[in-house]
Amino acid sequence: MPFHTFPRQLLVVTLLAGALAPAARAQAVPSKLVTPFGPPRKHYMFAQKEVDCPVVANVTKNTDEDADVSGSYTKVCYRSPAEMLLEINELRKIHTWADSTYERRLAALPPGGALVITIHRQGPKGADPAYLFCTAKTKDGQEILKDYNLKPGTGRFFGRDLYQTQQLVPFPKVDPANWPIAFTINDSRLRQLFEYTLAPPAN
Template sequence: MHFYTTLRAGLLLALVAGATAAHAQAPNGPARKRYLFAQKNPECPVVANITKNTDEDADVTGSYTHVCYRSPAEMLSDINELRKLHDWADSTYQRRLAALPPGGALLLNIRRQGPKNADPSLLTLSARTKDGKEVFTATPKPGTGRFYGRDLYQNQQNIPFIKLDPAAGPLTLIITDTRLRQQFEYQLTPPAQ
C-alpha cells in the first residue's frame, strides 16, 4: 500500500510541476497546447503549426489564427491572372507591380468573437532565427471583422514580409494576441530557389 501512495504522490507532483511549466510559457494568459512535432499546413507548405490553433475548438473558443506565406512569384502570378480577367489600364497593372513586396507577404486570417475582437492591430508578429535573433516584427493595420457565422467575425490581411533565405534555416514566427493574452507559434521554412 505504501508503494501506491508514494507513486500517487509522485505523479501528482509531476502533474503540478508540468502544469506550472506550461503556464509559465504563456504571456499572462493560458498556455496553448503544442504539437509534439510541427504540423505541416496542407494549404501552405512553407508554414508548420507549432501550437494547436487550427482545430475545430478554435472556432468555438474564438481563437482561430491562421497564417500563410505567399512568395513574390505567387503574388505576381495572381496579379497576372487578375489582369487577364479584368480590363485593367496599364497604370493599374504598374501600380500593382510596384506595390508587390519583394520578400512576399504573410496572409493572416483570424476569427474572433465580436467585431471589435477581430481587430488585427491587437496582434504582434515576430520572426526569429533558430539562434533567437529577431529578424522581423510587425503590427497589422487596425480594422474590424466581418461576420463569419454564429458570433464569430473574421479579418484577413496581407502583411509584407522579409526575403526568406533558405541558407538561414527555418524561422519561428510568434503571433501574440493582447486581447486573448495568448501566443501562436509557427515555423516558416524557406523554399529552395
C-alpha cells in the first residue's frame, strides 16, 4: 500500500502552508513520556529500502500488511531542498503568487529538506501526531534532532477504523560526510519505537 495518498502538489500546499515551524519548536520532554514501554518491534536482518522513497530504509518491521490492521503503520519519506524548491517554483506558476508570497515560501524552506511522516492509527484521537517524538543522529553520533514533538492534529478517515495523518518535520542541513542518519520515531501512545536509516540524498 503506497503511503503517499495525496497528489504531490496538494501535499506541498497542505504541509508547507503551515507545518514548517522553526526547528526551535522542538522540545525536550521527560524521558518517561517518550521511552517505549511496550514489546520491542521486530527488526529486519537487513534494513529494507522504501520502494517509493529509496533514501529511507526501514530498520524495524513496520511495512508488514498487518501494520494497518494493528494501527501501527508509520512511514517516512525524505524531501530534499532541491525537490522542495522545484515544487514551489511550479506552484508559483500555477497560482501566480505575488513576489512577497513567493519570498515567504522560500524563507520557510528548511535548509536540509524535510521528512514526511505518514501514520495510520485506530480512531481519530489515535492519529494525533502530538504522540510522536523524533530523534535523528549522524553517523558519528551527533544528535541533530532530539525528541522533536510533532504538532497536534487530527487524522482524516482512511478506512475501517483507521485515520491517516501526514506532517513535515523540518530537517537541518547535514554535511554529506556525516550521512547516513539514524532516525527514530517514538510513539508515546503505542509505546513503540520505529527505526530508520537515511542514506545520503542524491542532491
